Amino acid sequence: MTQQGVRWTADQVLALAPDAASRNASGELAAAGPWSEVGSSDEGTVWGLCKGSGSQPYQTVVDISDASGPAYKCGCPSLKSPCKHVLGLLLLWADGDGVVPEAKAPDWAERCTAQLRERTREKRTADSSGPAAGIADPEAARRRAEQRAGRITAGATELEQRLTDLLRGGLAGAEQAGYELWEEMAARMVDAQAPGLASRVRELGAIPSSGSGWPVRLLEECALLHLLDQGWLRREHVPDGLAATVRSRVGLSASADGPPVRDRWLVLAQYDTADARLTTRRIWLYGARTERAVLLLSYGAAGRAPEPALPVGLALDAEVSAYPGAGQRRAALGGQFGPPAPTELRPTGMTTAEAAVRYGEALRDDPWLESVPVTLEQVVPVPDGADWQLADAGGDTALPLPPAAGHRPGLWRLVALSGGAPVKVFGECGHRGFTPLTAWPAGPGPAVALC
Amino acid sequence: MTRTPAPADAPVPGVWEELVTSALLGTDRRTPPGCEPGPRAPAALLDAAAAETVRRRAGLCPARAARRPEPAPKDPRPPLPAAAARRLTMLLADRPGPAGGGRRGAAPDLMELLPQWLATANARGFAAPPQTVPALLDAARGRTDLRPAALTFAGPRSLWLARLNPDWRFALRATPGGGTALPGPEATERVRRLWEEGLFAERVALLASLRAGDPVAARDLLASTWTTERAEDRLMFLDSLRTGLEPPDEPFLEQALADRSRNVRATAAELLSALPASALATRMAARAMTCVSLDRALDPPAIAVEAPHECDAGMERDGVVAKPPSGRGERSWWFGQLLEAAPLGTWSARLGGRTPEEIVALPVTDDWRSDLHAAWCRAAVRQRDGAWARALLGAPTAPEAGGPGAVSLAERAKLLGTLGAAERAEWVAGFIATHGLSEAFQLLGMCGVPWAPPLGRAVVDALNIARDAGSYPWSFSGVMGLAERCLDPSEASRLDGLLAIPDETEDASPGAGGYWAEAFQRLVRTLRLRAAMAEEMGAG
Numbered sequence: 008m009t010q011q012g013v014r015w016t017a018d019q020v021l022a023l024a025p026d027a028a029s030r031n032a033s034g035e036l037a038a039a040g041p042w043s044e045v046g047s048s049d050e051g052t053v054w055g056l057c058k059g060s061g062s063q064p065y066q067t068v069v070d071i072s073d074a075s076g077p078a079y080k081c082g083c084p085s086l087k088s089p090c091k092h093v094l095g096l097l098l099l100w101a102d103g104d105g106v107v108p109e110a111k112a113p114d115w116a117e118r119c120t121a122q123l124r125e126r127t128r129e130k131r132t133a134d135s136s137g138p139a140a141g142i143a144d145p146e147a148a149r150r151r152a153e154q155r156a157g158r159i160t161a162g163a164t165e166l167e168q169r170l171t172d173l174l175r176g177g178l179a180g181a182e183q184a185g186y187e188l189w190e191e192m193a194a195r196m197v198d199a200q201a202p203g204l205a206s207r208v209r210e211l212g213a214i215p216s217s218g219s220g221w222p223v224r225l226l227e228e229c230a231l232l233h234l235l236d237q238g239w240l241r242r243e244h245v246p247d248g249l250a251a252t253v254r255s256r257v258g259l260s261a262s263a264d265g266p267p268v269r270d271r272w273l274v275l276a277q278y279d280t281a282d283a284r285l286t287t288r289r290i291w292l293y294g295a296r297t298e299r300a301v302l303l304l305s306y307g308a309a310g311r312a313p314e315p316a317l318p319v320g321l322a323l324d325a326e327v328s329a330y331p332g333a334g335q336r337r338a339a340l341g342g343q344f345g346p347p348a349p350t351e352l353r354p355t356g357m358t359t360a361e362a363a364v365r366y367g368e369a370l371r372d373d374p375w376l377e378s379v380p381v382t383l384e385q386v387v388p389v390p391d392g393a394d395w396q397l398a399d400a401g402g403d404t405a406l407p408l409p410p411a412a413g414h415r416p417g418l419w420r421l422v423a424l425s426g427g428a429p430v431k432v433f434g435e436c437g438h439r440g441f442t443p444l445t446a447w448p449a450g451p452g453p454a455v456a457l458c
Numbered sequence: 459m460t461r462t463p464a465p466a467d468a469p470v471p472g473v474w475e476e477l478v479t480s481a482l483l484g485t486d487r488r489t490p491p492g493c494e495p496g497p498r499a500p501a502a503l504l505d506a507a508a509a510e511t512v513r514r515r516a517g518l519c520p521a522r523a524a525r526r527p528e529p530a531p532k533d534p535r536p537p538l539p540a541a542a543a544r545r546l547t548m549l550l551a552d553r554p555g556p557a558g559g560g561r562r563g564a565a566p567d568l569m570e571l572l573p574q575w576l577a578t579a580n581a582r583g584f585a586a587p588p589q590t591v592p593a594l595l596d597a598a599r600g601r602t603d604l605r606p607a608a609l610t611f612a613g614p615r616s617l618w619l620a621r622l623n624p625d626w627r628f629a630l631r632a633t634p635g636g637g638t639a640l641p642g643p644e645a646t647e648r649v650r651r652l653w654e655e656g657l658f659a660e661r662v663a664l665l666a667s668l669r670a671g672d673p674v675a676a677r678d679l680l681a682s683t684w685t686t687e688r689a690e691d692r693l694m695f696l697d698s699l700r701t702g703l704e705p706p707d708e709p710f711l712e713q714a715l716a717d718r719s720r721n722v723r724a725t726a727a728e729l730l731s732a733l734p735a736s737a738l739a740t741r742m743a744a745r746a747m748t749c750v751s752l753d754r755a756l757d758p759p760a761i762a763v764e765a766p767h768e769c770d771a772g773m774e775r776d777g778v779v780a781k782p783p784s785g786r787g788e789r790s791w792w793f794g795q796l797l798e799a800a801p802l803g804t805w806s807a808r809l810g811g812r813t814p815e816e817i818v819a820l821p822v823t824d825d826w827r828s829d830l831h832a833a834w835c836r837a838a839v840r841q842r843d844g845a846w847a848r849a850l851l852g853a854p855t856a857p858e859a860g861g862p863g864a865v866s867l868a869e870r871a872k873l874l875g876t877l878g879a880a881e882r883a884e885w886v887a888g889f890i891a892t893h894g895l896s897e898a899f900q901l902l903g904m905c906g907v908p909w910a911p912p913l914g915r916a917v918v919d920a921l922n923i924a925r926d927a928g929s930y931p932w933s934f935s936g937v938m939g940l941a942e943r944c945l946d947p948s949e950a951s952r953l954d955g956l957l958a959i960p961d962e963t964e965d966a967s968p969g970a971g972g973y974w975a976e977a978f979q980r981l982v983r984t985l986r987l988r989a990a991m992a993e994e995m996g997a998g
Contacts, residue, residue: 017544030551171500177484226481230507359520367516374512390622391524398523405523419592422622426530426588426615438515448588455589 036095046110162199203258248333265329334372356384378437417457727777797833854888
């Protein structure tokens with residue numbers, strides 16, 4: 008599949024950037040000055056020589072012929088991927104003002120392209136043969152799974168003990184107990200190979216002294232953690248869908264084995280959250296035909312952008328497959344049948360009351376669910392004391408925004424876009440309130456990312 | 459979200475509260491409701507709490523809507539073309555690189571192009587995309603030089619937003635009519651209410667907007683509460699009269715000369731002196747006249763100066779500050795203030811019917827020349843007197859124009875401000891052709907953008923000369939930066955010859971040629987980018 012004639016937008020390029028510093032640096036390189044021998048071919052490669060600090064210019068090549076994502080190679084020593092040279096070159100090309108002419112690739116670029124394509128092919132083969140290789144010894148795999156389940160059971164049992172001790176002595180003591188206690192407990196859950204339990208425990212540690220009402224929040228989270236422990240310990244006795252949810256909540260990874268669903272998937276939102284080790288990327292897609300929102304989760308080591316990068320406002324013709332678990336939103340991106348392209352498409356929305364019901368119903372399948380993806384139709388951002396809410400234009404009900412949202416630039420973009428008039432807003436709706444992620448003006452106009 | 463339990467099969471009220479209490483105190487001390495005391499109690503409490511938590515979350519209902527803000531006023535301007543909107547987003551997202559980066563690279567500095575982009579957008583009358591307004595407000599907040607253009611472009615929605623976010627209050631202050639949806643003359647009652655109850659920023663804005671349309675009403679409004687205002691507020695209100703100052707303002711200002719606050723008195727005096735026909739200006743003229751005379755006994759005749767020997771109460775009432783700053787003689791201090799406030803029209807008759815040029819050319823006795831000329835410079839700027847400014851500026855090619863003289867470069871820059879754009883550009887072009895670039899920065903800043911062709915040519919020629927002289931380009935980074943922003947984009951092609959790295963001559967600084975090539979590349983690229991930006995807005 009070639010991308011001839013489909014130039015990317017600058018947004019599409021910048022969405023690839025691993026961090027803000029790279030984005031800024033790439034802007035500086037998005038001018039003809041440091042570049043020579045730049046060109047692009049109609050097979051979907053872009054190349055150029057970029058003058059760096061060394062004596063030899065860096066050879067930079069990007070292959071965008073594969074719809075599932077670009078492959079790139081640059082001679083610079085940067086550890087970031089993609090580096091600023093790749094981004095700068097793509098920006099230069101996306102600009103489309105003739106700086107990057109259609110040309111025949113020079114030898115060095117040909118060689119790089121061939122290497123890139125070889126690498127992609129190898130990866131494909133590895134991907135498709137990977138699981139097969141794993142099943143080569145089903146007996147060993149079963150033994151490994153059993154061992155891990157045993158460890159998780161020991162971890163969950165220990166955690167139950169810890170929770171009952173806590174409740175016996177009273178939560179009031181938790182404020183004095185300090186964070187180390189929870190950290191140690193979380194480390195034990197990591198040892199027990201239950202990362203889902205570990206992260207919940209770590210979050211428990213942050214609740215004491217987290218502002219008024221913390222005992223209520225701590226009791227809620229302790230109770231839900233207890234529920235998850237019990238779900239795991241009695242997983243043989245709960246319905247299959249719920250058991251799958253419990254397994255995934257505990258942290259047992261499964262592969263997306265749902266049937267592939269082909270649709271025009273509108274990119275509703277993309278945002279990254281990062282800690283010291285890991286960048287997590289969430290992309291919400293909305294199927295034009297299926298009218299369903301699915302979540303693509305991807306991870307990147309710190310400093311590396313997770314893939315793929317899908318800017319808000321584009322739509323892609325592709326297949327996605329759901330992960331196992333009742334009410335599961337997470338899906339994996341399968342085959343793509345064309346590059347992402349701008350779209351006028353918007354998701355259909357609902358009222359605030361319907362959104363609250365949607366969340367309540369989703370809890371039936373997954374009681375640990377923090378929020379559900381929801382598009383609100385015709386809502387107005389309204390200040391409510393120090394906080395904000397989204398109020399139905401035609402009614403007197405509203406969903407509050409989480410207090411922290413008031414300090415984000417996204418909120419102000421939303422308020423400015425609305426100007427007191429109804430807008431359409433996509434976001435995550437849960438027990439903490441509604442977190443807006445993308446909005447559309449009442450009249451015609453592109454989607455505005457709020458995250 | 460309000461925590462309203464679902465109405466269907468609602469549990470006994472207070473169950474959750476009791477669970478929380480037991481959890482806080484511990485099951486050893488408080489047995490949770492519906493449980494047996496003993497070792498099973500904590501698990502039973504967790505079971506009950508889990509059920510309650512899920513029930514509470516599942517039963518959440520939306521909250522009641524708070525009072526909605528008034529919708530933002532309509533912005534009738536046409537929307538920005540899509541390409542220009544993308545460009546704006548990039549310009550606003552560009553943050554200055556890491557500090558202390560030293561040498562400027564070869565890439566354009568986007569943030570520096572924002573002012574021009576805004577000017578073009580405003581000239582074409584486009585409306586800002588609403589979602590960009592917060593970023594525009596943030597940019598305007600950080601850079602006061604950007605404020606007027608950014609706020610104009612951001613339009614009525616920016617004022618609507620500023621009322622919702624205290625961080626952007628400055629916008630209400632900075633914009634005439636700040637977010638008051640302009641109460642017209644028919645809305646007298648609204649004006650009065652806002653004037654009496656509004657925030658200070660809103661009142662200043664109201665006064666400014668009213669003054670633009672109906673100066674009499676604005677003055678009446680100000681006079682109605684004048685005596686009850688705080689001193690610092692009086693000062694700010696008075697300052698707002700600076701725009702559109704006119705003879706009918708005199709009685710009010712004259713009254714303010716007796717104000718309790720010294721700063722208010724001084725500002726009133728300053729404003730009155732900018733009205734050459736005012737009584738204060740006449741009084742100052744009379745005082746100044748006694749200090750300056752023509753000594754015809756000398757050949758050629760010269761100006762004789764007799765500075766005042768005291769600062770009397772009348773002078774102080776007219777705004778003369780009695781105490782000089784340290785290091786300044788009292789008499790020269792008083793003399794400067796008198797001359798500065800006296801109408802320039804006085805001098806021709808006093809000094810033998812001479813023109814300003816002839817007066818400036820006269821010798822001055824006893825080293826008073828620099829005091830006298832500096833005071834006249836301030837007067838020419840204050841009274842916006844082009845003829846006197848021209849005379850004091852002198853010929854740009856004169857040797858003393860480039861060096862320290864009676865009139866400093868800063869004063870020359872201010873004097874230039876009173877001349878028309880074409881004359882200004884021509885003067886600065888002449889100055890650069892004679893004196894080079896090292897002193898030109900301040901003067902260039904006074905010239906209209908894009909630079910007129912002769913000025914642009916003079917700057918490029920001078921840069922070329924500086925390069926050939928073997929210096930480094932960063933000695934000229936200020937002018938280079940200005941050139942990037944101010945040179946007419948159509949000049950880009952004329953710079954092509956400067957982009958190559960020249961062969962290094964013996965006396966050149968090592969590597970300078972390469973850095974110059976880089977600096978010129980950056981200049982050309984910035985010019986091309988500016989041309990592209992203009993094209994995106996259909997301003998070709």
